[in-house]
Amino acid sequence: MAKNNALPTQAEDFSGWYNDIVYRADMVDQGPVRGSMIIKPYGYSLWENIQKNLDAMFKATGHENLYFPLLIPMSFFEREAQHVEGFAPELAVVTHAGGKELEEPLAIRPTSETIIGEAYSRWVQSYRDLPLLYNQWVNVMRWEMRTRPFLRTTEFLWQEGHTAHATAEEALAETRLMLDIYAEFAEEFGAVPVIKGEKTEGERFAGALMTLTIEAMMRDGKALQAGTTHYMGENFSRAFDITFNDVNNDQAYAHTTSWGLSTRFIGAIIMTHGDDKGLIMPPKLAPTQLVVVPIYRANDEDAKAGVMGEVERLATALKEKGVRVKVDDREGLSPGRKFNEWEQKGVPLRVELGPKDLEKGEALLADRLTGEKSSVPLADIAERVPAALEAFHEALFQRAAQFRTEHTFEAGDYDEFQRFVERGFVYAAHCGRVECEDQIQEETKATARCIPLEGASAEGATCVKCGEPSGYPRKVVFAKAY
Amino acid sequence: MAKNNALPTQAEDFSGWYNDIVYRADMVDQGPVRGSMIIKPYGYSLWENIQKNLDAMFKATGHENLYFPLLIPMSFFEREAQHVEGFAPELAVVTHAGGKELEEPLAIRPTSETIIGEAYSRWVQSYRDLPLLYNQWVNVMRWEMRTRPFLRTTEFLWQEGHTAHATAEEALAETRLMLDIYAEFAEEFGAVPVIKGEKTEGERFAGALMTLTIEAMMRDGKALQAGTTHYMGENFSRAFDITFNDVNNDQAYAHTTSWGLSTRFIGAIIMTHGDDKGLIMPPKLAPTQLVVVPIYRANDEDAKAGVMGEVERLATALKEKGVRVKVDDREGLSPGRKFNEWEQKGVPLRVELGPKDLEKGEALLADRLTGEKSSVPLADIAERVPAALEAFHEALFQRAAQFRTEHTFEAGDYDEFQRFVERGFVYAAHCGRVECEDQIQEETKATARCIPLEGASAEGATCVKCGEPSGYPRKVVFAKAY
Helix, strand or coil: CCCCCCCCCCCCCCHHHHHHHHHHCCEECCCCCCCCCCCCHHHHHHHHHHHHHHHHHHHHCCCCCCCCCCCHHHHHHHHHHHHHHHHHHHHHEEEEEEEEEEEEEEEECCCCCCHHHHHHHHHHHEEHHHEEEEEEEEEECCCCCECCCCCEEEEEEEEEEEEEEECCHHHHHHHHHHHHHHHHHHCCCCCCCEEECCCCCHCCCCCEEEEEEEEEEECCCCEEEEEEEEECCCCCHHCCCCCEEECCEEECEEEEEEEEEECCHHHHHHHHEHHEEEEEECCCCCCCEEEEECCCCCCCCCHHHHHHHHHHHCCCHHCCCCCCCEEEEECCCCHHHHHHHHHCCCCCCCEEEEEHHHHHEEEEEEECCCEEEEEEEHHHHHHHHHHHHHHHHHHHHHHHHCCCHHHHEEEHHHHHHHHHCCCCCEECCCCCCCHHHHHHHHHHHCEEEEEEECCEECCCCCCHHHHHHHCCCCCCEEECCC | CCCCCCCCCCCCHHHHHHHHHHHHCCCCCEEECCEEEEECCHHHHHHHHEEEHHHHHHHHHHCCCCCCCCCEEEHCCCCCCHHHHHHHCCEEEEEEEEEEEEEEEECCCCCCCCHHHHHHHHHCHHHHHHEEEEEEEEEEEEECCCCCCCCCCEEEEEEEEEEEECCCCHHHHHHHHHHHHHHHHHCCCCCEEEEEEECHHCCCCCCEEEEEEEEEEHHHHHHHEEEEEEEEEEEHHHHHCCCECCCCCCCEEEEEEEEECCHHHHHHHHHHHCCCCCCCCCCCCCCCCEEEEECCCEEEEEEEHHHHHHHHHHHHHHHHHHCCEEEECCCCHHHHHHHHHHHCCCEEEEEEEHHHHEEEECCEEECCCCCCCEEEEEEHHHHHHHHHHHHHHHHHHHHHHHHHHCCEEECCHHHHHHHHCCCEEEEEEECCCCCHHHHHHHHHHEEEEECCCCCCCCCEEECCCCEECCCCCEEEECCCCC
């Protein structure tokens, strides 16, 4: 981060652009421990808006929130073989507490299937106790070696839903429902177009029978997994003994699911929408939707009084319309510097108001996405802004969707595959063998992002890499990924 | 917890009553690690309502939320002498992560003054950067030996505000402002009357120059500290080098504050309002404000259809009024059992509606506080409930205030002090010496809860214990405490 130099352009150094803009826009700061981050108010406010809207969708579909302890006995992880293999290497472990060495070391949760499974085994006795539809908003920890703000940090914030059901059908329906909710949230609130699909065996969650994902395209053509839902079958029920008496009074194992979306989604927003000037915030999640910059000469107290009076009236009228508005009345900063700062922070709309505008009874309304400015009668601004924000959202989504279309390819052979995968998403038939996937990754750095739920049929097609028959009904989406 | 036996009465075993009701009312469950708790949906929903309302008050007074890392390098604690002395014995320590031993052990935050102080030292350069008015909603950990759900658990949820100011006056004003906000929140939302006061030297936060507190009386006459605000002076600024150039361009140390309210407040609500039937929820925070219990004979499908139709209409009308309503349409449970369950959970209002009520065009409205039932025309219910909830809040507050009045005493001498302190709060003059306070605690188990901001003057009075001149302008509140 070099605060006094220019922001790198996305074309010349996308990674440098990202690493720079998250600090410039005051989203984040480094924590004292390697790989940790401080989420600053501008970043946290975005997370609060994500939480509020996603939480409402969870509750509207019958889920309730609760809270499980942070520390999990190490022995819990051993109970599900794939789970321990997946998570043991990343655990942070508490060995001492209250001045003494603990009898059993405790892990900071990397995810909570195990501790929740143990409780569900006590909470579920009869089919009447099912389904359990619970979620928690918490911090989790995974000791990763290579970290980047929001994308991969040792500690991150997320929600983890954990449900238990009487039948496989119900659990699978939940897994798909939550995927639909994530996709709807990403598109309707984040303006982030996503592909819904199933993970291949090699990319599944540790302990899941099926993992569904929403995959978004960043502006360097890479994929970012923005939310996942998992069907566990009876794996965790057998490991933690979540049994119940079914309608016929026979003992059965519950079918469980889990699903999570994290502060990574902030990274998705940044890299889906940002441009060379900085961030562009999707209006429905933006901490500030509109900033008003009053303009007057220093020491011209009359001009200041007139302008500020109108600015306050305007801000009040906008707040009454439900607009998240900020008045930038800081002294000692030029309007130009304020414009730059709010552009960098990606505030969708800006109103500029000076004495001449006031005389004419209008103000300038600037659009962060198009860069256009237009004169709007003062009396009309509050009325027009909600629709302008709606249009901004739509334009932002369309821009991202178009970018994705322009960077999505179908590969007929492996030569094409290797060329296309440098530029974006590649649809290709695949045999479904983990070894073949691994070989593609080794040679191209691309991974199978998902088998999309909708899209080109792969019937009769052969694997783009090895020529074996396609292992899936549809072509697989491959891409380099975050 | 003996689920099949009766709930102990408060009079015979208050502690047993508490330990039993938190499980019976489905607020909490035990976690697998000693001293940890699972906050179940009914308890967590109460916490969400606490968060939502308190957070709005923070934001209305200019505070913003952010998020600091969970893990703090052990060396940070050493920098403030009193702070390390206060917290070191309770730390939980991560020594291994990612399969390796860490170079420096990391503590799970017991509170975040140190890690925040380190960041503030980087964020503050000039007086223009001040004040910093930040808060975070997080989990913290203090390895306590004797734990009880909500009151004292190794991990708990709270908010911790941390502010930095250019002058002592501003920091002191913040410390008092946040105390006022806590008091207003406790009384206006929790219906919990509180005494605002200052902690004596022996009871101060580790590292603070001044600690202010709100103290509530539980129904066994004991005190519960329900929220505290701390003025740190320059202690943490000197320890973490939070310096700035003031208006005269001289270097100065910032003055900092911190303030916190935790899931302990749930304990305060339970023990301020509960009775021998169970919980009584303050309406403004209650997860469910009104429960509708439809009544019909099993197999009488016509009666069921009529009743449920009206119940749904009523629930919709109540929701439109902003009432948090639940319809208990569970099959296979008698109305009586449902009544008991919702009484135990403390839902303020209950509507009972059966075929005969429907014929008469009315329903029974039951009040959890008074136990009274009254017939109300169906057409009027939705209109009346908001006012009934308001009246319920007021009555609940008055009941608690009256209980406190009846259990508050002034002690002229130490004999009286010793007798009164078995029954509630005791106002008494005190010399202000820590050793004298300690001796009182040793002999009576009572502690100095606070020097109240308002109340009886202690001018010219002598210490109730040692006879030395009063060390404070007002009489001190003593009580046994949680």
